[in-house]
Amino acid sequence: MQMIFFILAGVALISGVLVVFQRHPLRSALWLIVNFFAVAGLYLLAHAEFIAAIQVIVYAGAIMVLFLFVIMLLNLRQPEEEVKFMHLGQKVGGIVLAVFTGLLVIYGIAQVALPPGKDLPPGLGNTESIARLLFTDYLLPFEVTSVLLLVAIVGAVVLAKSKLK
Amino acid sequence: MVVPVSYYLALSVALFALGAIGVLVRRNVLVIMMCIEMMLNAVNLAFIAFADYFKAVDGQMFVFFVMTVAAAEVAVGLALIIAIFRNRATVYVDELNILKW
Numbered sequence: 733m734q735m736i737f738f739i740l741a742g743v744a745l746i747s748g749v750l751v752v753f754q755r756h757p758l759r760s761a762l763w764l765i766v767n768f769f770a771v772a773g774l775y776l777l778a779h780a781e782f783i784a785a786i787q788v789i790v791y792a793g794a795i796m797v798l799f800l801f802v803i804m805l806l807n808l809r810q811p812e813e814e815v816k817f818m819h820l821g822q823k824v825g826g827i828v829l830a831v832f833t834g835l836l837v838i839y840g841i842a843q844v845a846l847p848p849g850k851d852l853p854p855g856l857g858n859t860e861s862i863a864r865l866l867f868t869d870y871l872l873p874f875e876v877t878s879v880l881l882l883v884a885i886v887g888a889v890v891l892a893k894s895k896l897k
Numbered sequence: 898m899v900v901p902v903s904y905y906l907a908l909s910v911a912l913f914a915l916g917a918i919g920v921l922v923r924r925n926v927l928v929i930m931m932c933i934e935m936m937l938n939a940v941n942l943a944f945i946a947f948a949d950y951f952k953a954v955d956g957q958m959f960v961f962f963v964m965t966v967a968a969a970e971v972a973v974g975l976a977l978i979i980a981i982f983r984n985r986a987t988v989y990v991d992e993l994n995i996l997k998w
Contacts, residue, residue, distance in 0.1 A: 826921025834914030884969030
C-alpha cells in the first residue's frame with residue numbers, strides 16, 4: 733500500500749513540476765493529465781472509487797479537452813520567450829513565498845493531534861453511500877449545482893461569441 | 898498496511914505549493930489556470946484523505962461539488978481568455994495590465 737502511495741505521489745509531484753516549468757502550454761496540459769491520473773490513483777488508494785472515476789472522466793477527460801481545445805484555438809505556435817531580468821525577482825519571490833507557505837501549513841498540521849478514525853458502517857459500497865447522501869442530505873446543493881452549470885454554459889457561450897447582436 | 902493520513906496531507910500541501918508557484922511565476926494565463934486546477938486537486942486530495950480517515954462520505958461529497966465548480970470555472974475562464982485574446986492578441990498576464998482599453 734505504502735509502496736503504491738509513494739510511486740503515485742512521485743508521479744504526481746514530478747508531473748506537477750513539469751506542468752509548472754514547461755515552456756509550451758500544450759506540454760503543460762499533457763503533463764497535467766498525467767498528474768490527474770496519478771491523483772485519481774491516490775483516490776482509489778483512499779477508498780474513493782466513485783470520486784476516482786469522476787476525476788478521470790471530468791478532469792482528465794472534459795476539462796483537459798477544453799484546455800487543449802483552447803490552446804490549439806489560440807494557436808500559440810511560439811514558445812514563451814526568454815524571461816527578462818525584471819521578472820527574475822518575481823520568480824524567486826513567488827517560489828520562496830509558495831514554499832514558505834507550504835512549510836507553514838505543514839507546521840500547522842503537525843500541531844494538530846488527530847482523533848482516531850471510526851469504522852465504516854458495513855454493507856455500504858462507496859458509490860451507493862455517495863448516492864444516498866447526494867439525494868438526501870445534500871439534495872439542495874446538488875440542485876443548485878445544476879443551476880450553476882447552466883449559468884456557466886450560458887456565460888461561456890456569451891463570452892466566447894464573436895459579436896453580441 | 899494503511900497509508901497514514903499525514904502522508905496524504907504532506908503530498909496535498911506539496912501539490913498546492915507547486916500550483917501556487919505556477920500561479921505566481923508563470924506569465925501565460927492558460928498555464929496559470931492549469932495551476933489553479935492543480936491547487937484545487939490538492940485540496941480535493943486532502944478532503945479524500947480525511948474522508949477515508951474519519952470513514953465519513955461527507956468529504957467525498959465536498960470533492961464532488963468542488964469538481965463541479967471547477968468545471969464551471971474552467972468553462973467561463975477559458976471563454977474569458979478567448980474574448981481577451983480576440984481583443985488584445987496576447988495571453989501573457991504582464992501585457993494585460995490595464996483594465997480598460
